[in-house]
Amino acid sequence: MPESERRSRRQREPLPAPLPPAERTVGQLVAESVRLYGHRFWPSFALGLPVAVADALSIDGTVGQNVLLFLAFSPLFTAAYVGACGLVLGRPDRRAALVALAVGTLVFAVAALVLPWFALVAVAWLAFVGLAVPAAVAERLGVLGSLRRATALARADYVHALGGLATLAIVFFVLRFPLAFLLRAQADNTIRAAVFVADLVVSPLLFLGAALLYVDQAARVVDSVDPRPRRPECRST
Numbered sequence: 374m375p376e377s378e379r380r381s382r383r384q385r386e387p388l389p390a391p392l393p394p395a396e397r398t399v400g401q402l403v404a405e406s407v408r409l410y411g412h413r414f415w416p417s418f419a420l421g422l423p424v425a426v427a428d429a430l431s432i433d434g435t436v437g438q439n440v441l442l443f444l445a446f447s448p449l450f451t452a453a454y455v456g457a458c459g460l461v462l463g464r465p466d467r468r469a470a471l472v473a474l475a476v477g478t479l480v481f482a483v484a485a486l487v488l489p490w491f492a493l494v495a496v497a498w499l500a501f502v503g504l505a506v507p508a509a510v511a512e513r514l515g516v517l518g519s520l521r522r523a524t525a526l527a528r529a530d531y532v533h534a535l536g537g538l539a540t541l542a543i544v545f546f547v548l549r550f551p552l553a554f555l556l557r558a559q560a561d562n563t564i565r566a567a568v569f570v571a572d573l574v575v576s577p578l579l580f581l582g583a584a585l586l587y588v589d590q591a592a593r594v595v596d597s598v599d600p601r602p603r604r605p606e607c608r609s610t
Contacts, residue, residue, distance in 0.1 A: 391404075391405065393592065394588045394589045394591075394592035394593075395589070395593050397589050399533065399536045399537050402540075402541075402582060402585060402586060403537075403540055403541060403544055403578075403582060405585055406581045406582035406585055409460070409461070409581050409585070410577055410578060410581055413460050416456070416460055417457070417460065417581060418573070418577060419456070419577075420453040420456050420457055420576070420577040420580050420581070421453070421573040421574065421575070421576040421577045422453070422573060423446055423450050423452070423453050424450070424453070424572050424573075424576035425568075425569045425570070425572035425573040425576065426446075427442060427443060427446045427449075427450075428568055429566075429568055429569040430442055431443075432564065432565055432568065436489045436490070439489050440485060440486060440488075440489055443481075443485035443488060443489075444482055444485045444486070447478045447481035447482045447485060448478045450477075450481050451473070451474050451477030451478045451480075451481055451506065452474060453577075453580050454473075454477055454506050454580050454583065454584070455470055455473045455474060455506060455510060456580070457577070457580035457581045457583065457584040458473065458506060458510040458511070458584045458587070459510065460581065461507075461581065461584040461585055461587075461588065462507060462510055462511045462584065462588075463511075465509075465510040465511075465513075466513075468513070469509055469510050469513050470510070472509045472514070472515060472516055472519065473505075473506045473507075473509035473510050473519070476505045476506060476509055476516045476519045476520060477503075477505070477506040477509075479516075480498075480499065480502050480503055480505060483498060484498050484499055493539070496535065496538050496539050496542060497535060499538055499583075500527060500534040500535040500538050500539075501523070501524060501527045501531070501534075502520060502523045502527070503523065503538070503583060504522075504523040504526045504534070504583075504586065504587050504590060505519040505520045505522065505523035506519070507584050507587035508522040508523055508526065508587065511587070511591075525594060526590040526593075526594060527590065529590050529593040529594040530589075530590060530593045533586075533589060533593070534586060534590055537582065537586045537589070538582075538583065538586065541578060541579050541582040541583070542579070545575055545578060545579055548571075548575045549568070549571040549572055549575045549576075550571075552570075552571040552574065552575065553567040553571035554567070
């Protein structure tokens, strides 16, 4: 069979169906985050504003100044995360949103203290307790209940949780640097403006991916108890 015919035949073949959340790989988590971003572009695009502003302000700051900056921005990072959870899991009521904002601010504040020195430790912390935010949104738990639920979700498959967040962070950094460089070169922007635009475009993937990770981990908890119950589903898809 000629090569051109084989290539055309491969192009006509349908893509394999994505795995269910309980079996989703890290690569598929990233792919689903990108797909959701494209499907809900404008609401998702707005999620990147806190990260874009914080990164632009941190460019010339010292480590200590950046720690204080990230601490101050913790409620805004959390608000973006709650917004992403609303897109993935359904809009929360006022109480759930306030609880999620409170617990997320606490979690992000701890991560901010170590992020400039040990980024991997910050990611590991977020993988262990960061799912308290979507737990508060989806399950209407209190602050302590959300933290306990987050650790239970993390223990269901911590390798997947850590690998998922770490991969999302790597994708974020890999995409933002060439985009910022391109914006600065093509439009003669300052580095601060270029970083702002690049972060605004790319950073929503972090929040959407983390919200989808909750769906994965919740499905793994269900399947570890009884494989028969229905797996949690993403409402936006």
